[in-house]
Amino acid sequence: MIHVCFGLYDKDGRYSKFTGTSILSMFENVTSPPPFGYRSPFAR
């Protein structure tokens, strides 16, 4: 499993798109299959 972290402080609600674009670019270039199925993001 690969763990990747971003920090987000979004005062005007317009910065999330930059984080989202970074994340999408990462997902687009992953060549290995996903390590697990979708999990609830609220689980900690």
Next chain:
Amino acid sequence: MHDDTLTAENRDKFLALAKSYKQTVKFYNVEKICADKIEKIRQIMSRAEKFERFSIGAVYRLLIADILPANVDKILYFDSDMIINLDVKELYDLNTQGKPLAAISEFDIGIKHEEMYWAHNLVTSGMLKYTEYFNSGVLLIDLKYWRENQNLIEEGLNYIANNTNCDYFDQDVLNYCFGKNYLHMPAKYNCWIPFERRVTSDIKPAVYHYVSQSLRLDARDNFNKLWFKYFAKTSWFSVDALLNIGDGARKIYNDLKDTALRLSILMSKKRRAFFIPSHNIESVTKIFNIDADEEIISTDSQDAFVKMVLSLKEARGKKFFYLFVPDFRAINEVLMKNGLKKDIDYIDGMSLLSERFGMVASTFDLVKKL
């Protein structure tokens, strides 16, 4: 890692994005998880000289070891102004060789020693060589090491707050702690767009870092196209985003018209005067068709700024200065304190120059409106 500024709408977008790629995203509200530590950091930061310029969000990465679960012992951290144009696995699989983190030095990124002013405090004090100072935008972190040495970050925070006039608080803290003990990664994992543009237009497998607002609405540049290629696949790319760009463009259009009208009225009542670096006098004279009887003060001459302010005050209402200075904002603040007014007594001469004269159109303010 986030705080309460993450809206429910954006949270849903992140969730949908991860789901569409069969991946997982987890949210950690740093202000809730580490309330005590955040408050302590705020108190420490308030002692730093440039405190008012710092965003608390920039220090979240310093608390990674406290935030993430104990079963996560290795993490890749990215700034959000990145395009990850390769498989992160090759980066994640690097062996940090027992060091607390892996990073790329700003020297390896391509920044020359004399340009690295933000690192001066750590470098001139002898604490670090300028070849050691690393950029904190891409980090491969050994969380086990960080958890076993938690005092280091607090030590770094206190040192930086008490001893330096730093521009990048969190980056300086990390360099204080780890600048002499990190794995140097290849520069391709933190390619700064301004430097890439100088040498190539080719896109390669790399991690691209859009520093200093280098992302532009300019279709002639492959690096801009790369970012927008990915952005267009996100749900943030929407009708509203496009129309917001239109609103921004309309404002710029109207501002330009207002400026042109204001200058036209001013010039009917005032004489022009110029404040220009000596090596630019010839070219500015040609561009602005400056007459021999129009005043030019060279910025390089002795007491140049004082001469310019005196000239403005003496001829108040009769003279209008065009200023060609590298830091107009700083000059503007001083002139305003002297009772002078921008666009009434003087103007930023560089703002009147288009790409035709070598000026790059900064469209980042429009990008923010997406």
